[in-house]
Amino acid sequence: MWGGTMATAGGPTVRRRQLGSELRRLREHAGKKIEDVAAHLECSMSKISRVETGQAPIKARDVRDLLQWYGVTDPAQTETVMQIHKDAQQQGWWAHYGEVLPSGMATYAGLESDARALRSYEPTFVHGLLQTEDYARAVIAAARPNEPYEVDQLVSFRKERQALLTREPEPLELWVVLEESALRRPVGGRDVMAAQLAHLAETTALPNVTIQVMPTAKGAHAALAGTFSLLEFEPRTPTVVYVNSIAGNVYLEKERDVRTFIQTFDLVRAAAPDPQETPATLEKIAREMYST
Template sequence: MATNMGTVRRRLLGGELRRARESAGRKAEETAAHLECSMSKISRIENGMSPVKARDVRDLLEWYGVTDPAQVKAVMQLHKDAQEQGWWEPYEDQLPSGMATYAGFECEAVALRAYEPMFVHGLLQTEDYARAVISAANPSQAETVENLVRFRMQRQQVQAERDEPVQLWVVLEESTLRRPVGGREVMAAQIEHLITAAARPDVTLQIMPSAKGAHAAMAGAFALMEFAAAIPTVIYIDSIAGNLYLEKEREVRAFAQTFDLVRAAGPDPRKPPQRSRPSQGRCAHHEHHHRPPPGHAPGGPTRLAQEQPQLRQRGLRRSRHRRAPRRSPRLEGHQQAPPAHRPAAVADLPHPHRHQRRVLTRAEGGRSGRETVARTSR
């Protein structure tokens, strides 16, 4: 599939105009005054973020002293190519500011590296997951939600039809998979989709365990988009306040280093993720790192009196050495039977972040003794 190249061509055009201005010794302020526009518009034109009229391109080349016919022809051809309409044009009125530019970059990138702490990356989302995410941000706007869902699915279709799809490397936080976006069934289907996608040769997926603690990218989500030829890498940062594009060499180098640190801290991407148990709402990482103790039966308590006699002895020993309760003066002379101890059921309470064992005593109604209950939290 031949993808639209307008966004990249616009960046190339902006780069040519910037180099021509710098060679002529012109400042951005002078250029803005010459075109009778703002400096921010000159910046957007030179960064490829804003279209420019053919008349303005010719005027700028003349003002910069570019008179070589071959160079003028090449620049004007870039301008013509940059006017090509993108596949996202039907959605542009409802897209967030700057998203059309991102769609253009994405379908032209040869490699995309992304860190996602909150959501599954858009190119890896199922339709139901995408609908749940978009609906949460656009409540009571059913038509807008459906249009944005179609736009997101179209992004995936564009990549699937490319002769050489973008090489996608995504690092997701474990908490992303634990959040039941759209409910358990939707999330279970999303996890299965991720497992399938991770098997593709153009996708590398890492799940950053929560147990890793702090790491270099905790400031927020970002993406690096790399292009062919001499087109510079673009950094994309999305937030509620809007999106930001960075392409200065110093900025690109800093984000590239951050991503390298994050993926180095994550698990080996060559090991495929394991399927989770959707009914329990657990992800692959939880199944691997938080396995239940021996004898555990999912969905109910575990009887360990015979399988783990040492646990029974431990409970009895603790109960035997427990300090006797102080008698109240009102009960003096009252004969009380000594407490009888016997082992009981052990409930397994899975917990992802702590491991502790405690012994509780519980008076049984209608019985003279006390029951020792050992409970394990994981």
């Protein structure tokens, strides 16, 4: 008996998440625990957990084995699950950057590519999708000062990500709240920052991009704990929260966690000035900080 409706659209990262979610649902319906599955497939419990959250691959023969073990007898259901597995094996455009990407970044790139909309709070840097090449190079080189090849590759990777904002027929909808202090930090020097601010001003003209600048004078607000992003997909594919830090990348999908971050972002954008004020704010910062 088909116990739920699975979405049928999305790239390999979303499809892997769909596969993991369905395998988890079937496991629970069959009354099996993660440790039972690990013993059955002769692997670790952490591997099963990663498969069910879409963070690790699984072989086709293991999927078929699990479907049989879970008592799935409907050929149509088996075919659907196996097709999702096949789609999840496709490589995304980011695969050829795999050797230089930080841990977890390939997963993020896949989610970002599949997303319909992205909402983000950025307190320290200009958002990666809005960075100029020179600004991106300065940020990346600061973290990898002795790795010029990796810097070049990561700059190219960031530029390819930015194509999402102009993809056809449906560009990514982006809404970013930037801290004023991030725009006053002279990353790369005065000329680089002047060009970066000009680029932001130009980007605000895109109908699918909204940028707000949170004034430093605003003081405390709901998102002071740090940067985060909300990745939204097509209907029936749950929103994902992405939190990036030096300690590592965290993905949150539980409804309670996602709801908390949605509320936080709503509070932050409500506290920031209207997006229509952004071009004037950018011009003011450029004049005060980077004009010659």
